[in-house]
Amino acid sequence: MRSLWQGTVSFGLVALPVDIYAATEDHGPGFHLVHAVDGGRIRHRRVCELDGQEIGPQETAQGWEAPDGRTVVLHDEDLEALPLPTKRIVEVIGFIDEADVDPLLYARPYWVGARGPGAQKPYALMTEALARSGRVAVCKVALRSRERLAVLRPRHGILVLHTLRWPEEIRDPGDLSSPAPTTDRELALAELLMDEMVGVDITGLHDDYAQALNSLVDTLAAGRTTAPPLEPQPPVDLMAALEESVRDARRARDGGHG
Structure with missing residues (x-):
């Protein structure tokens, strides 16, 4: 390093x-911006809005807008x-x-x-x-x-x-809490589900996005189309969903048996 x-x-x-x-360090896919019509690469250039000239990195400085609207230019030596x-x-x-x-x-x-x-x-x-x-x-x-x-x-x-x-720098979220009441039985099942799912090895988890992206690129390159995944919906019966989730978690913990 x-x-x-x-x-x-x-x-x-x-x-x-x-x-x-x-x-x-970031390990995300290497996207770049292109023209949607023909795939041409889009380049970003530094252009001065006063004279329209393209500016090189060595010609740039930091600017601060004063209360009276004037721009104060700060060079590296000023900041040092x-x-x-x-x-x-x-x-x-x-x-x-x-x-x-x-x-x-x-x-x-x-x-x-x-x-x-x-x-x-x-x-x-x-x-x-x-x-x-x-x-x-x-x-x-x-x-x-x-x-x-x-x-x-x-x-x-x-x-x-x-x-x-x-x-x-932390934004005030306002009141995003839910007014929905919960029952003791629902809380007990939710806590039981958390107990059944205890023990995640974070070091063994990996980003699956790149693999999914490669699959998507292969599909599009072959001229095929893809269907968007279904978005999970809130359960109609919360208690039934919790009970089934507990059973699924137990089966997963026990290696699929039971």
Whole structure:
């Protein structure tokens, strides 16, 4: 892996030099935009709306619209000069229980590695201390040209930096809850169904979309048509659906017997 950020984790008087690496990668199908009539590839070009000229990457900069409507142009050197301590420091603000982080806030994970021999001891100490405490370190860090909220947490002896959305970035959903009443019998069956389906090995699950897409492409290339899958409908008899689901789950658990 190639480091995409170098800096220092700072907590109290302890300084931990680190490298940060991307922890995930996308494996989706490689779509590209084409003209629906003839299949011609559609290219996106950078064009200045004032003079109509096509602009190369080296001629672009960041623009910010001021309250009076003027555009302030910011170049890379301007952004590098920002007096922001988190540009090269993962600033630990404090520690909280991992359960206190709303999963809606989680954005993107990064692997964190110790940089240099002198970082090994504080790295091991912080990783083990977090693991034993069940807490995460709440941090601020500047990644990809903006300051982000983040948490540091241990995973199998390795530190993970997980960027968070700022709380104000979470939309208010309004009242999406259902007013429909539930009975004790329905709840008992739903809980029984969950008990029968306990034990999913997430590491054994894979994305089936690419395989389905390849099948679709082969079908279309052969001049055949496909029928869309039927969309599941809410059951007319909820109790009967729950009871049958419990029986199906038991048969699946028992290897199809019973």
